[in-house]
Amino acid sequence: MYAFELVRPATVAEAVAALAEDGAQALGGGQTLIPTLKARLAMPEKLVSLGGIAELRGVTVEGDEVRIGGGTPHATVAHEVAKAYPALASLAERIGDPHVRNRGTIGGSLANNDPSACYPAAALASGATIVTNKREIAADDYFQGMFATALDEGEIITEVIFPIPQAAHYEKIRQPASRFPLVAVFVAKFADGVRVAVTGAAENGVFRWTEAEEALSADFSPSAVEGLSADSDGMIGDMHGTPEYRAHLIGVMTRRAVAAAG
Incomplete structure (x- = not known):
């Protein structure tokens, strides 16, 4: 670790004022930021801890x-x-x-x-x-x-x-080492339709799978998405799985989530 100033504000207003200073960065629970600092991927001059703000x-x-x-x-x-x-x-x-x-x-x-x-x-x-x-x-x-x-x-x-939706479920395949999802899908059914969000799969991060949403809004059952396939373009490819593999898992996780929610 390197030298930096640590500020512990007691209110949101104090935190906002501290963050307005040059070289300041917010510190929440530190589960992402601290490893980043250790690796020197970020080197803020001041950390503004939000942990003591009761509100x-x-x-x-x-x-x-x-x-x-x-x-x-x-x-x-x-x-x-x-x-x-x-x-x-x-x-x-x-x-x-x-x-x-x-x-x-x-x-x-x-x-x-x-x-x-x-x-x-x-x-x-x-x-x-x-x-x-x-x-x-x-x-x-x-x-x-x-x-x-x-x-x-x-x-x-x-x-x-x-x-709060009428029905919902979060289904994920966990990467054993990091415990982050290799692919995960959150399905939520509301009175006006179904929303499906995918994380862990795409290079640009979380996204809505609109094709599945349309099918599930008409028929909230695993069979409604049986023939659907997510596009592998833009999916993550690494040692844990190819883009095509992750695209396939999106469909699998969606069907499982719907079955569990329903």
Whole structure:
């Protein structure tokens, strides 16, 4: 590690002010940023820790919505939303290992937007709203490619609002070493249609599989997507699987998710 200044603000306003200074970077749970610093892939002069900001933590269920503070750890999400949104709880309780689940935060995951992260699939499939210190951003407008989001410099995710679907499930094949999904699919059925989000498969990160959404909105059953195939163009190809393999798994995971949700 190298020398840097660590700032521990107590409020969002203090954090925003600290992040406005040159060379400052936000630190959530640190499960992505700390390894990045160790590898010298990033070298900010100042880290602004969000861990001590109480207003960023917590889960509330209001009507047909779940509201989760941006600084809420995965383990808390898994416990607190188990009754209201079981599919989201199942996703959260399978992220990483106990250390990651107790330190990593939902806001940190969404801000980083790793192409193999789990939460982006939940947010996109749920039609979630990402709330920041400045504005509200629809999930469809938020994710903009690998590690890219609609967040401005110094903008902080304060809350994520998840509409609760009629039925949903998150299905993934976990890469054993990293515990990130090799391919994962989140399916959510709402009164006005079905949303299907895929993570771990594409070079540009999470995306909606619109062809499957149309088929499932007409018939919410595994057989509705039996003959569909995701395009392998733009899929990740590495030692764990070819683009064609990942494209095939998208269909498999979607059918399994629908079967489990239904």
